Amino acid sequence: MSSVTDNLKHIAGELPSGVTLIAVSKTKPVEMIEEAYAAGQRVFGENKVQEMVDKYEQLPKDINWHMIGHLQTNKVKYIAPFVALIHGVESLKLLETINKEANKVGRVIPCLLQFHIAQEETKFGLTLEEAREILESEAYRGMQNVRIAGVMGMATNTDNEEQIRAEFRHLKEIFDTLKREYFPGNADFKELSMGMSGDYPIAVQEGSTMVRVGSAIFGARQYNV
Numbered sequence: 177m178s179s180v181t182d183n184l185k186h187i188a189g190e191l192p193s194g195v196t197l198i199a200v201s202k203t204k205p206v207e208m209i210e211e212a213y214a215a216g217q218r219v220f221g222e223n224k225v226q227e228m229v230d231k232y233e234q235l236p237k238d239i240n241w242h243m244i245g246h247l248q249t250n251k252v253k254y255i256a257p258f259v260a261l262i263h264g265v266e267s268l269k270l271l272e273t274i275n276k277e278a279n280k281v282g283r284v285i286p287c288l289l290q291f292h293i294a295q296e297e298t299k300f301g302l303t304l305e306e307a308r309e310i311l312e313s314e315a316y317r318g319m320q321n322v323r324i325a326g327v328m329g330m331a332t333n334t335d336n337e338e339q340i341r342a343e344f345r346h347l348k349e350i351f352d353t354l355k356r357e358y359f360p361g362n363a364d365f366k367e368l369s370m371g372m373s374g375d376y377p378i379a380v381q382e383g384s385t386m387v388r389v390g391s392a393i394f395g396a397r398q399y400n401v
């Protein structure tokens with residue numbers, strides 16, 4: 177067995193049923209995705225629009241493509257026809273654009289609200305208050321072509337496990353709060369996207385339903401993105 181296949185089997189074997197493994201293939205060649213595909217993997221994450229479109233065009237159409245990166249409004253139109261889930265919604269403007277582009281192609285696009293839970297300033301994301309503003313806005317209420325499927329966040333890049341755990345716990349609290357306040361009884365609001373190669377076991381313990389794992393499957397990336 178090749179290492180991609182081994183890695184996938186190993187990680188999939190560690191995840192409880194009900195947790196989705198997103199294979200983060202950014203910067204990696206189509207051949208490696210094909211290898212993962214041959215091993216049964218169908219959900220892949222990319223963080224650049226052009227790269228995702230190129231790979232979408234070359235690879236089997238039953239792949240679920242998740243946009244996990246920072247998404248610029250002027251690029252939404254390129255992925256609207258096929259993207260399975262957009263993880264990084266962190267403004268009303270972006271949500272409005274996704275809604276508009278989804279409408280043009282006759283789709284309802286599932287989205288996650290991204291929260292800032294890490295200590296690093298560089299990471300993107302909403303505060304709970306900002307999320308409430310979005311969810312209470314007239315604009316959001318009128319949207320027919322997006323569906324808020326849950327929340328996403330990234331923990332601080334640190335060796336301090338307790339800090340990582342506390343940040344994931346915080347995101348779970350945000351999820352529970354929004355569920356209670358805005359989505360009670362709404363089965364669509366169910367995803368808690370947290371956990372990467374270095375911290376997914378902790379994320380799973382703290383209630384993650386989707387882990388986004390790149391280097392632990394495909395190996396280290398050449399450049400850091």
Ligand SMILES: *Cc1c(COP(=O)(O)O)cnc(C)c1O
Nearest residue numbers: 200223244372373388389390391
């Ligand atoms: C790159 C990336 C990942 C995967 O990172 P690894 O450490 O390689 O597993 C997960 N989530 C986001 C948002 C990313 O940009």
